Amino acid sequence: MGGGGSKKTEPLSDSIVPMGCSSSTSSDSNSSTTDSNSSTTVSTTNSNSVSNASNSNSTDTQRPIGTLIADKHSAPPKHLIKKLIQRNRVVPSEMGAYDFSDYHSNITGTHAGFNNAQEWLSYNKLKSTELLACGSWDNVDITAFDADWAVEHGSQVLGTSFDPIKLHRQRLKDAHTKMVNAYKNVVNTVKNNNVQAFARLIDQNGPYASKGSKCKHSGDNDVLQIYTSALNALVPLWELSNRIAEAAGGVGANKQVSSLAWSLKGFKRVRKKTFEKYNDDFRLVTDIARTSIVYKTLDGLMQGMDYVLSDSNTQVVVIKNRFIQDVDGYSDILMNVILNDHVCEIQFHLQDIYDAKKDGGHKSYKWFRLLNVIDTKGVSVTNADGSQTTLEYDYDGKKDDKGQPHGFGICRKKDGLIFQGNWVHGKPHGDGIQWESGGGGYQGSFINSQKEGEGIEWYASGNVYQGDFKNHKRSSPGGLFWMANGVSLLVTEFDARTDQPTGQAVMWSADKTTATTLMNSVPGREMPLEIAEKFAEHHGRKSPGDPPIQPPKPTLPSSWI
Helix, strand or coil, rough: CCCCCCCCCCCEEECCCCCCCCCCCEEEEEEEECCCCCCCCEEEEEECCCCHHHHCCCCCCHCCCCCEECCCCCCHHHHHHHHHCCCCEEEECCCCCHHHHEEEEECCCCCCCCCHHHHHHHHHHHHHHHHHHHHHHHHHCCCCCCHHHHHHHHHHHHHCCCCCCCCCCHHHHHHHHHHHHHHHHHHHHHHHHHHHHHHHHHCCCCCCCEEEECCCCCCCCCCHHHHHHHHHHHHHHHHHHHHHHHCCCCCCCCEEEEEEEEEEHHHHHHHHHHHHHCCCCHHHHCCCEEEEEEECHHHHHHHHHHHHHHCCCCEEEEECCCCCCCCCEEECEEEEEEEECEEEEEEEEEEHHHHHHHHHHHHHHHHHHHHCCCCCCCCCCECCHHHEEEEEEEEEEEEECCCEEEEEEEEEEECCCCCCCCCCCCCEEEEEEEEECCCCCCEEEECCCCCEEEEEEEECCCEEEEEEEEEEEEEEEEEEECCCCCCCCEEEEEECCCCCEEEEEEECCCCCCCCCEEEEEEEEEEEHHHHHHHHHCCCCCCCCCCCCCCCCCCCCHHHHC
């Protein structure tokens, strides 16, 4: 098992010192225009946003496109999509898919999924404020709060970890049961209102039956290439979906279709899905470019299906009829079509069921999906061939059919190390927390047992580091150190061989009244606190306050004691 097998490198001595920095600001004029390729109104505001120091040189890929808030219910803007592809800015920001000025190509490091460090910082600050207002996990509304972010960062905000195995399990199970029953009640009402139409819809020998198997995009396993392909397919997908809606009478208050919308799936969710389900093959994520069509009646939905199934110019590769086999009570039809050599998804919803999902159902489902609200079967698992898998550590949680940890679980190794978090086929993978027997620990992201991405490491000496990790080591673009003697330090680079700080840094005194520059660990000059703060913001951090508090160890299963 990984996640703690190798000895941690202690982060510099408590007497560590800092380096030089510079900052500059500029502003551009504001303007407005109208996108001639759609009915979308464009509001353009060019601004100089903070970028990583390693990407400080201005290039065509970094030039502002302008702030465009697109309308998801109108045609995607063709000429702006063309510009994004030309500049290789093809990934939507985690802040939302409809601001075209916020698209980027940042798919690695701490700020993966965000346009720049400042945006990542602002997003986390907003989420932290929202979660802190809840006061405790018991007050978190799972119908309104994002599960992925809460589980990854929540212990830093609330001081304790969310425990889906023991402490908070019953609450999740009760909420899950309530959601499933609510969906099924709505589906039964729909069925009773039109028995004959519903029977045709779920006929497993009929035209709407599920067909096809899991497909994947052609080409290389290159996520930027796949996002480029998704953008190229977005306008044809919208045009096809619009024709499908028109076949049922069109979109509007007095028509069969109440809503037609397009979207692009965010990178963090795509990456998580790929890691957990598709063995790192991004080509298997076939819902990056997608549309949703919401019908008021069963007859309207089937008219739309009839149109696309009879269209000889449309290549339908997969139909997943979830009226026949629901997912946690929710029913709809998902269809994969190939447009411009890209596999897209069209979602066919019914208004009454879709309204129940909008009322917090989707966010709840993310909690259930992330935390595996399924009873664990105990420690021992019999494999398909009748054999038993013996783990070299205590484990409680979800497992795969080979008896390996898979999903959310907690383990204790023979040396006393405890890990709680997400597993993929026997390895810590995703978000997790570990506590070391000799003191210290880590909380953050793992990839194949290795620390990777944003994390916090506590050392037995009392030092704390929060920042980027790669291949189980601290990594550029760096992060913050809090030393046991009260001194704090912002480091921007690490030597990949030694795991030690290098390059520029800033050090704050224990009382936070002075800041000093540092270059390659050599002290420089004292700098104004406001400049030190700007330097930190430029690198996606805030000036150091109190260090993050290590979460308390979880309650272990009684069978381990």
